[in-house]
Amino acid sequence: MLYSKLFGKTKKKVSQQFEAKSHELLTKAGFIDQVASGIFNFLTLGKKVLTKIENIIKEEMNALGAQEILMPSLHPKTLWQQTNRWDTVDVLFKTESQLGQEYAFAPTHEETVTPLAKKFIKSYKDLPLALYHITAKFRDEPRPKSGILRGREFGMKDLYSFHENKDDLKNFYQKVIDAYLKIFKRCGLSNIKITEASGGSFTKKFSHEFNVLTPAGEVDLLYCQKCSFAQNEEINQLKPGDSCPKCKGVLKKDRAIEVGNIFDLGTRFSEAFDLTYTDKKGKKQYPFMGCYGIGTTRLLGAIVEVSNDEKGIIWPFDISPYQVHLLGLDLKDKKVKNMSYNVYHQLLNHGIEILFDDREEVSAGEKFADADLIGIPIRLVISQKTGKKIEFKKRFEKTPLIIDFSELISKI
């Protein structure tokens, strides 16, 4: 992509009222644009990152044996009345058709996935089943905040699983925990803290939340500095400084943001929609269900919260909008210009995603500043100074290397 053609521009300043780092940086660097409170446009760069995050999630979901489908965002009122949630979920966005029929903008999809499953699950042979999709979710938040971290419309992956019995659910549930940790790690977050919402009582429901430690977060977390153990502040009897019940590490307290949660739904929804299957003995049974969410847009924001410096964003390689940011300086010099375009095209031919700052009228300083702000992990510079060589620098490093083109590919 030629930078001169890229939709979206960097800004020198954004509103001083923005508190969250991710809100500021993503706006400044031209990844997002606010439409209204809690509602955002994703520009070219932002959409690229989001797509990469979604693809990582899809790969891990598919590896679990889950199948991607697509369910609607408009849900008729009757579905939500069947689960008794039309009047009890107060963040539910509601709307009405011209004829007065009422609908909800879906904040989650148990109300569609369960009736859908009911049409196809007839026998124990149809189980287990896992379905997921990635769509916009809607929540009528009284107070959206921190830009993309807490919106009224946001991206979410939701997975639903159906099982013959509780053990099979638990088994799958554990696999999802592992898949989630893989996903977050691939997105550059290796320090995820997991809270467990209940004890081990057989009849009790269980749930887990996946948290990223950041001051921009909304919950106070008591967490272990060595392992992934964590507890919400309200429910624990432990204190900072105590030792971790799992690994004896030292507990600490900080703010965190929840980027994923998973929970055991039991038979609540299968009962509500009378979803049953016939077991081996010919008896009707309610499947056990689990649901598993990852806020994709929030995850993107959380990554920026923990991966930046005073100059801008620092993208983890696997989710960066481009892998390489090539800066052409002195482009009015024909030799430099030819070489820059040459390198650009050769890297493209190697299948490398590259953003080429081809602007001729812009000073070197501005190009450097933009590159640091946008945060692509590898920066290349070609100029009169570099001659026939190329300057190579990683975003988080201070000093560049001067290399030959032949060395370049192997370093990316």
Add this chain to the structure above:
RNA sequence: CGGAGCGUAGUUCAGAUGGCUUAGAACGUGCGCUUUGGGAGCGCAAGGUCGUGGGUUCAAGUCCCACCGCUCCGACCA
């Protein structure tokens, strides 16, 4: 929904004890020249229902009321 702050050019902000005349600056944009290793310089130009509606006044960007919107703190967060 309680509390606080804010709303003036594309953006970030001055102007606020009513009257400096034609509402400013910087950045950005367009044109010309100059310039290219850390957000360069000069000149010219375009760009405004001062959030909306009402009120007070000879006179309102400025004071009063209502509404709308944005940000932050809190409550809320299936």
